[in-house]
Amino acid sequence: MTAGHAAPDDPAPQRRKRRQFTRRQQVLDTAARMFFERGYEATTTQDIGAELGLLKGSVYYYISSKQDLLFEIVQEYHQDTRAYFERILASDRTPIEKLRELxxxxxxxxxxxxxxxxxFYTEWRSLDPDRQQTIIAERARHERAVESWIREAQAAGDVRPDTDPRLATFAIFGMVNSVYRWFRPDGRRTAEEVGAEFTELVLSGLSTR
Incomplete structure (x- = not known):
């Protein structure tokens, strides 16, 4: 083996990669918290670095710009929502069951x-127009799916015929997307209980039964 070169299974490079990944995740988590507490515009990369004990220049070792930081944070959330949305979309459940699960x-x-x-619901407007379109396009997919499920359920006789599917879709997402404004983990209802309660409110209002 050539001197100075690590063997393929040498654990040292892997440890360095793990440290870098961990440190980068710390940068993302800290940036997310500070953007949440102070607002995106009011938070600088220097603020983020200081919180982590890093010089401003050292932050750029892990990210390219503050804009990239925000986009990656938003995309992490985006990817999580896409995972369960695609699973529900591909399922063979009835439209009402898909609405319930979503x-x-x-x-x-x-x-x-x-x-x-x-x-995801507020600071995304600070992204550049191309990146905003990524968020808007994904939201539109969710809205189209929900509207189509309501129309299918109407055709099956499970949703009131006088329901406006588009208006109902806006109402559903308006309710769901407002949760971040008021929910508190130490409140009297868990996240799952709130989800179940919202579902019953929506479905009981739409149902023909």
């Missing part, structure tokens, strides 16, 4: 991830 899951997920959900 409302329950999305409400609980928003409440359980208050810091990132808050940034």
């Amino acid at each position: 409302i329950t899951t999305e409400t609980a997920h928003t409440a359980t991830n208050l810091t990132r959900s808050s940034l």
